[in-house]
Amino acid sequence: MVHWLRFLSWDHFRSSGNRVRNRLNDEIENLLPRRATPIPPAIPAIEVTKVAQRLKYLIEETIPVELEESRITRPHSAVVTKKVIQLAKEAGGEEHKACVVFCLLVCKKWFQRHALLELWDAGLHDVQATACEVIAKALIESEDDLDYLFQEVLLKRYSIICGQEETHPSNAVERAVDLHALRIISSSGYQKCVSYLWRGWLIQSEADPTVFIPYENKVDTNYWTHFNPNRMRAxxxxxxxxxxxxxxxxxxxxxxxxxxxxxxxxxxxxxxxxxxxxxxxxxxxxxxxxxxxxxxxxxxxxxxxxxxxxxxxxxxxxxxxxxxxxxxxxxxxxxxxxxxxxxxxxxxxxxxxxxxxxxDTFRFFGAMLVVLKVMMKESLIFFALLVVVAVGFLQAFVGMDNIDETKTATKFILQAMANAVMQSPDFSGFENFAPPFGITLYYFFTFVIMVCK
Known part of the structure; x- marks a missing residue:
């Protein structure tokens, strides 16, 4: 850190007393805020882990055998009843109830991992993972206090103990996206939270970026009130x-x-x-x-x-x-x-x-892009399979051309096969090419391309 008094050779002013010492302290102080140690989470990681284990035990006792997924996801399910949802809500007690939705997502990840490691019980673990989503969605939609739902349940960052170490803090919004939990993402409370974040009605605190606070002027109708450079974070x-x-x-x-x-x-x-x-x-x-x-x-x-x-x-x-x-x-x-x-x-x-x-931020274009992405993926799969089929036909045509030990029609063969793929076959060129095998094979290749498309 540069000491400007020394740099300007003004050390003799040090004898002037406290005024100079205070000025020196101001010069060596950090201009930007800095935290030497990270702010501890609101709930200790060990307590969050205990809540997740209680929820895991609850779901395992509720669904001990493999069931049809429709019995879990249907409205007024006889398996995931209101009593089960209430027990899940009380798993964290009064002090740690805000982390229940996050812990349900942790349990979902545990069950998904068990489904990969224990293939003989994969169906059971998949149903249990689905139950985690159903319960979490019910808890989100039953919460009436939006400020509590947004700031404590969905956006508060929590950690768990994994391998005697604390995991990287994350919130329920991030976890749901990472786990592709569509039921939770489609819930009204989750969508409203994302909408508030998108519009900048929930902003990061300047003291702690991991904390989100409501934007104080969101109901102000004056345009110039919102014309603020800090709003660029929205x-x-x-x-x-x-x-x-x-x-x-x-x-x-x-x-x-x-x-x-x-x-x-x-x-x-x-x-x-x-x-x-x-x-x-x-x-x-x-x-x-x-x-x-x-x-x-x-x-x-x-x-x-x-x-x-x-x-x-x-x-x-x-x-x-x-x-x-x-x-x-x-x-x-x-x-x-x-x-x-x-x-x-x-x-x-x-x-x-x-x-x-x-x-893609507009609904129409976003939906069309999803459709286009699926179509392109399927097209790539088709062309990958087509390459394998085309190589066999290409080898046959080249073999017919190589009977007299002179390859003179390779360019013609490649062009004719490309025309067939583009649905513009040219049969006239194969009349004199290894008759009658050449024209027959080209008819068969064109038929295979039409069937594949």
Missing amino acids: PVYQNWVQMSMSILFLALYTVAINSINPKGDLDVIEGLLYIFTLGFICDELSKIWKAGRYYIGFWNIFNVTLYSLLTVSFVMRMVALGHPPSGDPDLKRYKFNQLSYNFLAFSAPMFWIRLLLFL
Whole structure:
């Protein structure tokens, strides 16, 4: 830590008494708040673990044998009765009742793990895991105090003892997403909590980021009251800013691709486009650096591909600028400039597809993206199976072509098979190819493709 009095050689002012000492203490004090030790959880991890064990015992006694899942999930179930739900609610007592929903999610994870390790009782453990979700959903929807439900039940972070060590603190909202507990996620209280977080009506405390507090001005109808830089922490405004930047990024690209510079000069629009690209690249790298490999997904790979094409376009433009504009016998400046624009134009579909990343916050686009994701997954499975089938037919056609020890029709075979896959078969080319086996095999290949589709 720099001592400014020493740095400026003002040590002789130390003799002036307490005023100088107080000034020195102010200078060496941290400007930003810092916690030397983490704030302990509201409920000790050992107590949370005890509550989870009580709930596990309760569910095992309630469902000792394998049952049909419908008997657990139906309304007014004869297995998960109101008395069972009340016993689960009282498992933490009056002091630790807020962690019951979190402990039910812990029990769900335990049962799911038992289902993987004990395959002979996998059906029983799956039903017990489902019962954890049903009870947790009933407890969430029966809570009338929303402030208590949001701040203590769903958003308060708890830890358990695992292997004589405390686990990383997490809350019920995070656990439900990690465990894909759709019944809990679809409950009204959970959805309302997520909606409050999304709109910024529940914000993180400045003293402790693990604590969420209500936004005090959420009912104020004055616009300027909400026009606060701190409100940028609300996900809804972050999403709008990201969408605005993406639309501006697309607008810059549209202007750049429609205003060609034949001389290879870099105008202001293209300069801004490449500056935006650099900013997006730094943003992706910082997130990967902080979150690690778990952050990498489909959209990250998609964005990296887009940014790579733009980077190549920029490099080609810089190479073009390195050649003189005139007196070049090989026209290298023109060739590299044309290559740069080709890379820029090639990335146009990816610019528009990139908007889908931000449109999924709207219900219609979100549902369509889920459908599209399933369709793409099934298409990949189909093409993976198709490759195995096509290799067999390809080997047969190449074998027929290789009978005279000269492979002269390989290109024709590949093109004909590709046309059949694209539902545009050409049978006329196989009339003179190893008759009658060639045309018969090609008919059979086309029939297999039609059946598969």
